[in-house]
Amino acid sequence: MIIRQVYNHEYASIVETDSSYLFFGGRNIGAFKIGEELTAPCEPYKILMKWNISKAVENMIKGVSN
Numbered sequence: 001m002i003i004r005q006v007y008n009h010e011y012a013s014i015v016e017t018d019s020s021y022l023f024f025g026g027r028n029i030g031a032f033k034i035g036e037e038l039t040a041p042c043e044p045y046k047i048l049m050k051w052n053i054s055k056a057v058e059n060m061i062k063g064v065s066n
Helices: 055-062
Strands: 005-008 012-016 020-025 046-049
Touching: 005 055
Parallel strands: none
Antiparallel strands: 005 012, 012 020, 020 046
8 A cells, every 4th residue: 555645643643545544553753654655564553444434534634624
């Protein structure tokens, strides 16, 4: 999976790929590089598939307000 974007929040880092958002515990600033392959031993604690979430939830992940 190629990393498209990384969102660092207070208690989690969220990695966006073409098809999903992957949630990792802690702030992993610099651990994930945009445009590079997501490699092991990365193990997300939650996976949200893009086709299964609403635009409101997607905006929350990205930190965008309406």
